[in-house]
Amino acid sequence: MAENTIIVTTSGKKRTQVADVDRGMYDFRYEDADAEKLEAGLTPEIVREISERKGEPAWMLEHRLKSLEIYNSIEMSDWGPSIDGLDMDNIVTYVKPNTDQKSDWDSVPDNIKDTFDRLGIPEAERSYLAGVGAQYDSELVYHSMQESAAKMGIVYSGIEEALHGDYADLIQSKFMTLIPPTDHKFAALHGAVWSGGSFVYVPKGVRLDYPLQSYFRLNAKGAGQFEHTLIIVEDDADLHFIEGCSAPKYNVANLHAGAVELFVGKRAHLRYSTIENWSKNMYNLNTKRCRCDEEGQIEWISGSFGSHVGYLYPMSILAGRKAQASFTGITFAGSGQNLDTGCKVVLGAPETSASVETKGISKDGGIQTFRSSVVATPAAKGSRCSVSCQSLMLDDRSRSDTIPAMDIRCKNVDIGHEATIGRIGDDKVFYLMSRGIGEEEARTMIVNGFAEPISKELPLEYAVEMNNLIKLEMEGAIG
Amino acid sequence: MASSFLLSCRGLSAAADETPILHDVDLEVPAGEVHVLMGPNGAGKSTLGHVLMGDPAYSVTSGSVEFDGADITELSPDKRSRAGLFLSFQAPVEIPGVPLRSFLRAMVEGRGQKMKNKEFRKKIKELAQTLDMDPAYLDRELGVGFSGGEKKKVEMLQLLLLEPKLAILDETDSGLDVDALSVVSRGMELYREQCDGTLLIITHNTRILEHLNVDCVHVMVSGRLVAAGPSGLIDEIDAQGFERFELDNSAE
Numbered sequence: 001m002a003e004n005t006i007i008v009t010t011s012g013k014k015r016t017q018v019a020d021v022d023r024g025m026y027d028f029r030y031e032d033a034d035a036e037k038l039e040a041g042l043t044p045e046i047v048r049e050i051s052e053r054k055g056e057p058a059w060m061l062e063h064r065l066k067s068l069e070i071y072n073s074i075e076m077s078d079w080g081p082s083i084d085g086l087d088m089d090n091i092v093t094y095v096k097p098n099t100d101q102k103s104d105w106d107s108v109p110d111n112i113k114d115t116f117d118r119l120g121i122p123e124a125e126r127s128y129l130a131g132v133g134a135q136y137d138s139e140l141v142y143h144s145m146q147e148s149a150a151k152m153g154i155v156y157s158g159i160e161e162a163l164h165g166d167y168a169d170l171i172q173s174k175f176m177t178l179i180p181p182t183d184h185k186f187a188a189l190h191g192a193v194w195s196g197g198s199f200v201y202v203p204k205g206v207r208l209d210y211p212l213q214s215y216f217r218l219n220a221k222g223a224g225q226f227e228h229t230l231i232i233v234e235d236d237a238d239l240h241f242i243e244g245c246s247a248p249k250y251n252v253a254n255l256h257a258g259a260v261e262l263f264v265g266k267r268a269h270l271r272y273s274t275i276e277n278w279s280k281n282m283y284n285l286n287t288k289r290c291r292c293d294e295e296g297q298i299e300w301i302s303g304s305f306g307s308h309v310g311y312l313y314p315m316s317i318l319a320g321r322k323a324q325a326s327f328t329g330i331t332f333a334g335s336g337q338n339l340d341t342g343c344k345v346v347l348g349a350p351e352t353s354a355s356v357e358t359k360g361i362s363k364d365g366g367i368q369t370f371r372s373s374v375v376a377t378p379a380a381k382g383s384r385c386s387v388s389c390q391s392l393m394l395d396d397r398s399r400s401d402t403i404p405a406m407d408i409r410c411k412n413v414d415i416g417h418e419a420t421i422g423r424i425g426d427d428k429v430f431y432l433m434s435r436g437i438g439e440e441e442a443r444t445m446i447v448n449g450f451a452e453p454i455s456k457e458l459p460l461e462y463a464v465e466m467n468n469l470i471k472l473e474m475e476g477a478i479g
Numbered sequence: 480m481a482s483s484f485l486l487s488c489r490g491l492s493a494a495a496d497e498t499p500i501l502h503d504v505d506l507e508v509p510a511g512e513v514h515v516l517m518g519p520n521g522a523g524k525s526t527l528g529h530v531l532m533g534d535p536a537y538s539v540t541s542g543s544v545e546f547d548g549a550d551i552t553e554l555s556p557d558k559r560s561r562a563g564l565f566l567s568f569q570a571p572v573e574i575p576g577v578p579l580r581s582f583l584r585a586m587v588e589g590r591g592q593k594m595k596n597k598e599f600r601k602k603i604k605e606l607a608q609t610l611d612m613d614p615a616y617l618d619r620e621l622g623v624g625f626s627g628g629e630k631k632k633v634e635m636l637q638l639l640l641l642e643p644k645l646a647i648l649d650e651t652d653s654g655l656d657v658d659a660l661s662v663v664s665r666g667m668e669l670y671r672e673q674c675d676g677t678l679l680i681i682t683h684n685t686r687i688l689e690h691l692n693v694d695c696v697h698v699m700v701s702g703r704l705v706a707a708g709p710s711g712l713i714d715e716i717d718a719q720g721f722e723r724f725e726l727d728n729s730a731e
């Protein structure tokens with residue numbers, strides 16, 4: 001059976017739709033099993049069962065079991081926003097496919113439905129995006145994209161499917177080497193129960209001049225919770241990959257612990273863009289990492305809008321001479337949200353360079369923290385890194401913080417950090433209003449302007465979606 | 480009873496935080512006239528402009544403002560703008576990330592004017608050219624990196640785009656080179672021609688007034704209007720400064 005976890009979108013507005021219910025295939029099988037195991041913690045049996053159902057190679061089962069051991073033996077980290085709301089004793093409820101989710105459209109909260117309206121998501125896609133009902137499917141677009149990429153020698157498929165294909169050995173040699181299960185508790189959990197996700201392989205010298213776009217199905221095999229993305233861009237190759245979409249992803253099981261591992265070869269270039277808008281009950285504990293070889297370049301574009309709690313720090317490991325990383329991020333924390341985002345950079349070779357530019361916005365009591373870590377290893381001679389983060393608090397109830405960490409073990413490196421935290425200027429609002437622009441629109445314009453350095457990095461339709469998203473957040477219209 | 484004036488304020492006093500700045504201001508501007516407001520630095524001229532426009536940084540402690548037959552004392556700035564009032568700022572703000580063009584567009588849309596994009600682009604390009612502005616400025620971020628003179632031209636561009644009933648020009652002529660000064664002058668004339676606009680000009684510089692038929696000059700000192708008279712007053716002030724008015728004021 002073909003792995004079915006990838007949905008490709010052409011643009012926010014032009015998605016095709018095959019209104020076909022295709023969930024019976026695996027979801028029903030889970031239900032019986034879950035009913036029995038609901039009370040138990042995560043056991044090797046459950047993990048074996050997951051693996052067996054997927055028909056995985058033996059090494060993957062071993063990897064899962066080892067990860068489970070690690071998961072059960074390490075502590076939760078003791079920093080960052082509280083995740084007390086996660087019911088870790090009943091972790092199995094997170095692991096099981098989300099049977100509740102596909103209950104029905106009526107159970108989707110009104111605010112989410114309303115948001116679909118306002119984002120202009122076509123009727124046909126809404127139930128899919130809400131994580132209930134018919135899986136929205138743009139197989140046609142996906143396949144044509146797959147095909148044209150394939151002509152260039154690019155592999156773009158579901159990762160579970162790829163475990164049985166020509167690249168199985170390559171995957172084995174890379175899988176969870178950047179994010180080892182020992183990294184943190186949720187990396188271990190991911191290692192044990194991961195499911196779904198993408199695999200992309202771009203051969204040497206191949207440059208794809210349009211972005212590959214994908215976002216993950218929520219209602220298939222828990223893919224919305226624990227998907228694994230593995231992308232390999234070989235020497236001199238070039239790829240832009242876009243993950244996510246601006247529609248709120250509603251999910252009853254509210255833990256997301258995905259992993260993204262990116263390998264960028266010599267002189268290769270990868271741009272990895274994400275706009276995330278998980279529904280506001282979500283604990284988003286995602287881990288993303290990239291390794292760049294000599295003169296390789298990674299560019300992260302990262303927009304975080306959704307989730308109740310978020311921990312997200314995409315990491316760039318600059319392992320080869322003159323490797324480069326840039327990170328452009330925006331985080332918008334509204335009512336009830338505590339978003340701890342930022343990035344990590346390892347300057348691990350001579351003459352590497354990294355630049356980080358982030359924007360944080362907090363509103364209606366939201367908490368937004370920028371957290372960064374820059375490490376210069378003894379090998380980093382002649383490297384440089386600049387970090388700039390700006391925060392905008394839209395009212396007195398909201399909070400923005402900056403927590404930069406630097407660990408410099410090499411002389412001769414140039415590290416700069418600059419942070420500003422400000423409020424929206426009343427004089428600016430008055431100026432706009434004096435031209436006949438309403439107060440809410442005036443504020444939205446100012447915030448969109450503040451976010452502009454990020455949105456200009458996005459492909460047009462995503463930039464438009466992001467602006468719409470900001471508009472909705474400003475109205476407080478998103479639940 | 481509705482007054483026959485386009486703008487009239489009566490007994491207007493205003494404060495910033497707890498500090499009183501304007502005291503008992505009575506001002507009347509009939510439609511179609513050109514009025515000038517002069518006074519020493521710190522007299523309260525800009526404050527009056529902002530209060531008339533509804534800047535929430537100031538609170539009106541007494542008195543009222545009537546515009547075009549309606550009491551606007553409690554109206555928000557956007558509604559005042561849509562009612563036909565305009566303030567050219569002495570110090571226009573910068574809004575990073577917002578292209579001038581989008582701002583102008585939002586201004587027009589805020590008035591519910593349906594203008595096709597093509598028509599709109601043509602119009603603002605023409606206005607830019609009228610004001611000797613490189614149309615490339617339209618794609619720059621609002622105010623960011625604009626020189627003082629360029630900012631003033633952008634204010635004039637907005638005036639000509641909106642064609643308000645009454646425009647308060649707060650030192651739109653200051654800090655301009657000779658060429659820019661004549662451009663702004665031309666803009667003011669154009670505004671008068673296009674829509675028979677009414678002007679309240681705040682200035683320290685009599686030059687800008689040369690081509691205008693000034694109907695009335697008001698003098699403000701220490702937050703009070705202390706004198707009003709025909710355009711001859713301008714020459715008097717030019718020759719003698721504000722000292723006389725200050726004395727008048729203290730003798731009160």
Ligand SMILES: Nc1ncnc2c1ncn2[C@@H]1O[C@H](COP(=O)(O)OP(=O)(O)OP(=O)(O)O)[C@@H](O)[C@H]1O
Nearest residue numbers: 495498500518519520521522523524525526527536
């Ligand atoms: N928001 C404010 N908060 C506190 N004081 C203010 C505020 N705005 C104006 N003032 C004070 O009120 C007085 C009048 O200021 P205003 O800017 O209106 O003067 P002006 O007549 O326009 O002067 P200039 O000719 O220099 O432009 C000044 O003393 C100024 O410092």
Ligand SMILES: [Mg+2]
Nearest residue numbers: 524525526569
């Ligand atoms: Mg002034």
